[in-house]
Amino acid sequence: MTTEETRTSSFGEGYKLSVVDRLGTWLSSRRLFSVCRDLDGKVLADIGCGFDARFGSSVLGRLDRLIAVDVSLSPAVLNNERITAVTGMLPDALNAIPTSSVDFVIMNSVLEHLVEPHEVLVELRRIARADSGVVFVNVPTWLGRIALETSAFRFKLSPKLEIDDHKRYYTARQLWQAMRDAGFMPSEMRVRRHKFGLNAYALCWISAKR
Secondary structure (H helix, E strand, O other), X not given: OOXXXXXXXOXXXXXXXXXXXXXXXXXXXXXXXXXXXXXOOOEEEEEOOOOOOHHHHHOHHHOOEXXXXXXXXXXXXXXXXXXXEEEOOOOHHXXXXXXXXXXXXXXXXXXXXXXXXXXXXXXXXXXXXXXXOEEEEEEEEHHHXXXXXXXXXXXXXXXXXXXXXXXXXXXXXXXXXXXXXXXXXXXXXXXXXXXXOOEEEEEEEOOOOO
């Protein structure tokens, strides 16, 4: 994931995921699998995918291509011929992805880290296929902030660096507004809380008809 220029490492780089991290990743994967059902022969872009691009790699066999984007990526990701690896800071890194070229765009637990969240959301809509693209954005809520900070700062169960890097948290209403301000239409969006209210997500279906 990419944020300020001092951020040079991705989620999961240089450390093993804690029990809390693995639980959060598993819960996110359940939601992602429910969103990305028809992946056969499709292009999936995972924005802020983490060092190992775990979700994308888990479905790589079904995809035509995975586009993995983060500030740094593992050699296994960089050297995989079926993965288009893009390393760099957001939003500039997304310039490498052509307009209306991606079937599924996912950005899981990244928006809260970004200095320029609006510009990144605009880019997500740009790269999604104009007539059939799906965009999924997941963020921690203010209730999630309490859980995350307690885990990281009090019980040392999550990397302090990751939580200190958070720039903001969201209510479902705030996430809806952020998506709308970026050009997503109300008719294209479904915004909900999940993970026991610790997270909120926006699921968007792009339509060429406006």
